Structure formats: structure tokens, C-alpha cells
Amino acid sequence: MGSISGLLDFLESKGRAAATARLLLSVAFVLVVWEAVASVVESRLLIVPPLEVAQALSEESASGALWTNAVATIGAVAISFPIAALIGISVGLALASSRFLALTAGPLLTALNSVPVIALAPLFIAWLGLGFASKFVIVTIFSMFPILVTTEVGLRATDRHLVEAARSFNASYWQIFRTVTLPFALPFIISGIRVGWARALVAIIVAEFFGAFAGFGFAILAAGQSFDTAVLLAYVILLGILGLSGSLFFEWLERRLAPWRQDQ
Amino acid sequence: MTAASVLSVESVTKVFSGAGKPDLVALEDVSFSVGDGEFVAIVGASGSGKSTLLRIIDGLLPATSGAVRVGGEAVTHPGFDRAMVFQQDCLLPWKTVLDNVAYGLVIGGAKIADAHETARRFVQMAGLTGFEHHYPHQLSGGMRQRVNVARALAVNPRILLLDEPFAALDAQTREIMQGELLNIWSESRTTVVLITHQIEEAVFLSDRVVVFSARPGSVREEIPVPLPRPRTMEMKRSEVFVSLVDRVWRLIEHEVRKAVEEGMA
Incomplete structure (x- = not known):
């Protein structure tokens, strides 16, 4: 009993070793359940055991298809997402600093955000063709909204007492922005970027579903149409890894940029 | 008068x-x-x-x-x-005690090293030696207000x-x-x-x-x-x-x- 509670204490503790252990434990759990379900369900169309998926993955890798698809998908996201973040932060900044803009453009942006922009994907593809341009526009538009919203909210949420204290030292508008408003908004912005990252991955897959010559979304659709469940699951797992590593990276970034929020 | x-x-x-x-x-x-x-x-x-x-x-x-x-x-x-000490917690949560005390000096255009040197004196004066690198949320309410007073005094005001x-x-x-x-x-x-x-x-x-x-x-x-x-x-x-x-x-x-x-x- 003692060793079990000791193990629990370790898993709930802070630190890199415990975090890694937690991750391995949850991955192992998923693999075990997956294997168990696959051994009960006979149809290999519905589910494929983990080992066969791994095999499919290595075949994709050997044939070079995996790398072509990875370059297409990751390349498109790697270019589109930073630009989406830049646009989101800039527009959020503009909205937070101008009451006029917030009142006029704000409702429009809210409306645009509540429209499932993703549903317009076929339209963008019709306009921009099957290549990079349509992927770029779909990913950018879909992933910039959470960043835009959290930037504006974060900048507006700044404690007015902190601003007053800065003003009492005769701080200029720019100094207040740099030393008070922006640091205050930073954790908000990063959490927006985390949400945006998840949406960027959804957007790229949808864009590739509707029209692409390569990419994870293209490969998943092709595998689905040829009933190759092993390949389909292989790419889904790769997407999961991509999402998780992005999320971990932004978590790390938040810890680096906002250390005062850790033990609050 | x-x-x-x-x-x-x-x-x-x-x-x-x-x-x-x-x-x-x-x-x-x-x-x-x-x-x-x-x-x-x-x-x-x-x-x-x-x-x-x-x-x-x-x-x-x-x-x-x-x-x-x-x-x-x-x-x-x-x-x-003039320098003001406010009622509320007006310390910047992302700055350490030393950086908070130096804040007014830095805003006024002092070099970071000079501002830190002055700030260190006032941190000591406020009885906060040893807490220079703590963040405000790691301090008690009384200590935070001492940082506030030290921050105001650090700019050497004629009126507090x-x-x-x-x-x-x-x-x-x-x-x-x-x-x-x-x-x-x-x-x-x-x-x-x-x-x-x-x-x-x-x-x-x-x-x-x-x-x-x-x-x-x-x-x-x-x-x-x-x-x-x-x-x-x-x-x-x-x-x-x-x-x-x-x-x-x-x-x-x-x-x-x-x-x-x-x-x-």
C-alpha cells in the first residue's frame, strides 16, 4: 500500500521526471485499451491494433509518402500560423487601443468568428486553387480569432491600479504599454495562441480534405476511401503528436515569459 | 504660507x-x-x-x-x-522586489545597474534584505506595502x-x-x-x-x-x-x- 501511495505522490509532484512518467502512463493506458478493443472487434475496417498501425507508419515512411505529406502539412502550418498569430495580436492590439475601432469593427469580427469559417473552405479553394494559397488563407483565418480575442481581452483586463501607479511615476503612454499593459496581457495572448494552434491543425486538415495534392488531410482522406484503416490511424496519431508538442511548447513558453503565474 | x-x-x-x-x-x-x-x-x-x-x-x-x-x-x-504609495497592491506581479523598487528610477531613465544599486539601498532600508529576488505574491501583505514605500522613496521625492x-x-x-x-x-x-x-x-x-x-x-x-x-x-x-x-x-x-x-x- 505504502509504495502505491508513494507512486501517486511522485506522479502528482512537479518536475520533468513526473511529467514524463504521467505522459508515458497515459499513452500506455490508451495502447492497452486500444489493443483490447482491437482483439474483440474482428473487422479490420473498423479498428486496427496498434502494432499494425505502427507497421503502416513505417511503410509510409519507407515509401517516402510520409515525408511528402509531412512537408506539405507542416510547411503550410509553419508559414500560416505565425502570420495568423501576428495578425491576431495586431488586430487585438488595435481593438484594445481604439474605442472607435472596438465599437465599429468589434461586432463584425464577433459575427465572423461565430460563422463556422471552416464551412467556407470549398469557396476559398474555388477562389485560390488547390495549392498553398487556399491552405494558407483557411488556416490563417480560422486560427487567428482566438488570438485576436485573448489579446484584446488581456490588454483590456490590465489592473487600472497598476496603470495608475505607473502614471504616478510620470510614465509615458508607451512606457505604460511596455512595462504594464503588455506583460499583463502576455499570458492571455499565449493561451490564445495555444487554442489557435489546435484550430490551425483542424483547419489544415479540412483544407486538405477539400482539395490538395499532398498532406496529412489528403492522406487520411485517401486512406479512408481505400478502406486502409491502418494508414488512416497512423496519420491521425501523427496529428495528435503534432498537436501535443505544440501545446507543450506554448506551455513552456508561458512558463518562460510569465514565471510569476506558476505558484499563484 | x-x-x-x-x-x-x-x-x-x-x-x-x-x-x-x-x-x-x-x-x-x-x-x-x-x-x-x-x-x-x-x-x-x-x-x-x-x-x-x-x-x-x-x-x-x-x-x-x-x-x-x-x-x-x-x-x-x-x-x-512627488511619489505616491497606494492603498492597493500596486506592485508589478512579474517583477521581483528589486525590480519593483527600481521601477520608478528606470521609468525616469536611469540605467538598470544604477537603478538596482539605489534600489538595493532602499530594499535594505525597508528591512527586505534577502527578499530582493522574490516576487510580490511570495510576500506577506505587510512586506508588499514596505516594497511599495521603498519604491516611492527610491526616486528621492521631496514629498511622499x-x-x-x-x-x-x-x-x-x-x-x-x-x-x-x-x-x-x-x-x-x-x-x-x-x-x-x-x-x-x-x-x-x-x-x-x-x-x-x-x-x-x-x-x-x-x-x-x-x-x-x-x-x-x-x-x-x-x-x-x-x-x-x-x-x-x-x-x-x-x-x-x-x-x-x-x-x-
């Missing part, structure tokens, strides 16, 4: 006018002056415009009419001849403005902090204007208590405090102290009761 006065408040009136709301006269014809190195406390019921007056002195708010002069110069905006600096602290911490404030002050001997609603605190700390009446705020009476310095806790039981507190209380009792009743209504 004596020749030695460093701060003079001259017929200051402040009217807040908002669209669709009746004008609110917060301060009406307020005049008093503070001598060099003097510690003045302003007391009054809530709604007597004390905090508004302090913000006008600091330059955060403009007066509707009248003027505030520091060393003869009219105040138009915040400046380094204290806006209910201990209001958020519990009674015991407050007592201790009053003593510590006097210790820090005895080293710097800056001119101080303290706003408080606590009469004992005002009498214990100051050379002179300016009693405000409420709605609109105006000076009702100025009461010198003849207690010697350094002040000790025992003085709080002296006859002079008790009778001074009583006198101030009588002056504002009616308004405090009215404010309480309005609060309950």
Missing part, C-alpha cells in the same frame, strides 16, 4: 461632471500648506474627497480650479518631486504621498507597519502627506492633522500634534494622545455616522 512650505494647496476645487449625471463637487476651496520635512495627516469620513485631493497633488488628476504648488511650481502632471497605505492590512500588522514607517521616515525625513480614515494612525504618525469635512470635502480644522519624536507605542496611552484622538473624532463623528447610515440605506 510660511517661507519653508514645500507644498501649498491653494483654493483647490474639484467637480466631477459626467454626461447625464448631476455634477459632483468632491472638493471645495481646499487650502493648506505643508512645511519642509513635515508629516501631515489628512483625516475625514469616507466621501470627503481625501483620495481625490492626493491624486490632484500627485498630478494624476487636474483640479477644476485653484492650484497645487510644490516648491513654488504649479503641479500639472506627475513628477519625481501615502494613500491609506495600511488599510488592507490586519490590525496587528498595521500597528507594526506604523512603527516601521516612522523608522524609515526618520532616515529619509521626506515631507509626508498621509491620507487615512484611522484617527489614531493620523495622530500617532503626524506633526499635524488636517481634518476634512465631507460632501464637498473641505478643510474643517488643522490640529498640531505636540507629541515628541521618536514616537513610541506607549504614547498611544498618553493623555495628550487620547485627548487629540477624541478631539478629531468629535469633529468628524457626525459625518461618519451619516456615511454609515447612508451605507446601510
